[in-house]
Amino acid sequence: MIASAMAAEFGDVAGWTADAVEHLGEGYAIPAACRGSADPAGLAWLAEACELGAGTRLLDVGAGAGGPAAWAAERFGVRPILLDPMPAACRAAARLFGLPVVTADGGRIPLRGGSVDAAWCLGVLDTVQDKAAVLREIHRVLRPGAPLGLLAVVARDPLDAWDSQDFPAPEGNLFPTRRELDELLAGTGFEVIERIDRPGGAPLSWTRRAERAAALVAAEHGADRAHALAVRQSRSLTRLFATGQISMQLIHADGRPLGAPSAPATRGGAMNGPTGDNEFEIEFEAEVQAELDLVASSDAEQVAALPVSEWLFDPADAGREQLGLRNLLGAAQELETDDLRDETP
Numbered sequence: 001m002i003a004s005a006m007a008a009e010f011g012d013v014a015g016w017t018a019d020a021v022e023h024l025g026e027g028y029a030i031p032a033a034c035r036g037s038a039d040p041a042g043l044a045w046l047a048e049a050c051e052l053g054a055g056t057r058l059l060d061v062g063a064g065a066g067g068p069a070a071w072a073a074e075r076f077g078v079r080p081i082l083l084d085p086m087p088a089a090c091r092a093a094a095r096l097f098g099l100p101v102v103t104a105d106g107g108r109i110p111l112r113g114g115s116v117d118a119a120w121c122l123g124v125l126d127t128v129q130d131k132a133a134v135l136r137e138i139h140r141v142l143r144p145g146a147p148l149g150l151l152a153v154v155a156r157d158p159l160d161a162w163d164s165q166d167f168p169a170p171e172g173n174l175f176p177t178r179r180e181l182d183e184l185l186a187g188t189g190f191e192v193i194e195r196i197d198r199p200g201g202a203p204l205s206w207t208r209r210a211e212r213a214a215a216l217v218a219a220e221h222g223a224d225r226a227h228a229l230a231v232r233q234s235r236s237l238t239r240l241f242a243t244g245q246i247s248m249q250l251i252h253a254d255g256r257p258l259g260a261p262s263a264p265a266t267r268g269g270a271m272n273g274p275t276g277d278n279e280f281e282i283e284f285e286a287e288v289q290a291e292l293d294l295v296a297s298s299d300a301e302q303v304a305a306l307p308v309s310e311w312l313f314d315p316a317d318a319g320r321e322q323l324g325l326r327n328l329l330g331a332a333q334e335l336e337t338d339d340l341r342d343e344t345p
């Protein structure tokens with residue numbers, strides 16, 4: 001479950017950031033939508049380490065508002081698929097970059113095993129309770145031996161030795177120590193190839209754009225509780241970094257074969273029983289298409305007249321809902337196209 005401060009930061013603030021970028025101009029989109037503290041130097045290190053290139057199918061797990069994946073598409077020509085459990089973050093990413101976005105938990109990735117060439121997971125693991133589930137799922141959907149790029153926040157001390165009086169951890173964050181992270185990676189089938197402390201820092205041209213978008217969000221929404229929570233969260237992280245309680249690492253790991261083959265995950269428990277991968281994709285695509293048809297054909301006034309508990313979407317937001325679903329449909333169709341390509345002799 002995502003803590004309320006995180007829900008504010010990853011949900012509301014992501015949407016407000018998209019509004020701010022629409023106001024400021026698209027040149028602001030990538031810096032403003034990199035919310036895991038990645039900067040161009042860090043992203044370039046990860047992209048080179050993972051040997052990303054034109055056409056690489058990159059899955060970004062916990063993609064947030066989509067800045068890093070959009071950066072990789074722009075600079076390295078990758079074909080990204082974004083995944084995040086927060087609907088507002090997914091909508092923001094779809095609005096800002098028009099990339100395929102899947103709203104799902106990293107512990108249940110609705111993609112076929114071995115279907116992506118590389119994965120990123122940036123600033124996500126410390127916000128997740130069941131880190132092993134997310135890593136196992138990433139391992140399952142990666143082609144055998146394919147690379148994972150991680151931006152991880154690690155703690156100096158294990159949780160039970162953490163001085164929570166002097167150094168309160170931000171709500172919902174569970175930072176692993178470096179050793180715990182290594183054990184998690186090894187236990188989920190990854191071999192660490194290389195790791196570095198966070199490199200360089202961003203140039204002013206980047207930070208100025210990110211700060212301008214953040215200032216506009218603050219001007220518009222500074223009085224909102226969600227904004228206050230997100231600011232508190234961010235200050236608390238800054239304090240922990242400054243005291244050395246936590247630090248940031250970039251890691252390149254490769255998937256290694258695991259003993260037993262893992263079963264494909266289902267989307268949000270919506271499907272029952274085991275199913276073949278292709279079957280799953282076709283059902284997934286049909287499900288998204290049906291939702292899209294429903295939203296497109298619904299009369300917003302009629303929906304609004306129903307009790308809220310019966311709404312399948314917010315009628316005031318039908319346009320955005322359609323945009324999100326179209327992006328999801330794009331992701332499903334892209335997977336199928338690739339399957340056909342793979343099957344063509």
Ligand SMILES: C[S@@+](CC[C@H](N)C(=O)[O-])C[C@H]1O[C@@H](n2cnc3c(N)ncnc32)[C@H](O)[C@@H]1O
Nearest residue numbers: 010034035036062063064086105106122123124
């Ligand atoms: C600090 S943000 C980083 C966003 C993005 N990776 C970036 O660098 O800009 C953490 C993201 O992890 C997502 N997240 C939280 N729990 C998750 C889970 N169980 N599976 C996948 N993503 C998750 C949040 O919704 C949020 O968008």
